[in-house]
Amino acid sequence: MRVETARALIADHLAVGLHLVQDDAHFAADLGADSLDMVELAMRFEDELNILIEEDESEACVTVADALSLLARKTARAA
Secondary structure, eight states: HHHHHHHHHHHHTTTGGGGGOOOOBBBBTTOOOOHHHHHHHHHHHHHHHHHHOOOHHTTTTTTHHHHHHHHHHHHHOOO
């Protein structure tokens, strides 16, 4: 998944402007995500990318950069 596509998916899922989905943006503090949002977002990435995201991996994603890094690792393994 391209970074731009992942950012757009995050923005869509959290109903925030794409301009807010920057690497240093915190899901909770900056984007208003709660724990349920994060679970649903992980499930959406799993569906889109045909990958498995473990609960501890999802919980470790505090910033957009964390999520993008996780997705890069997961998709590299799946390739």
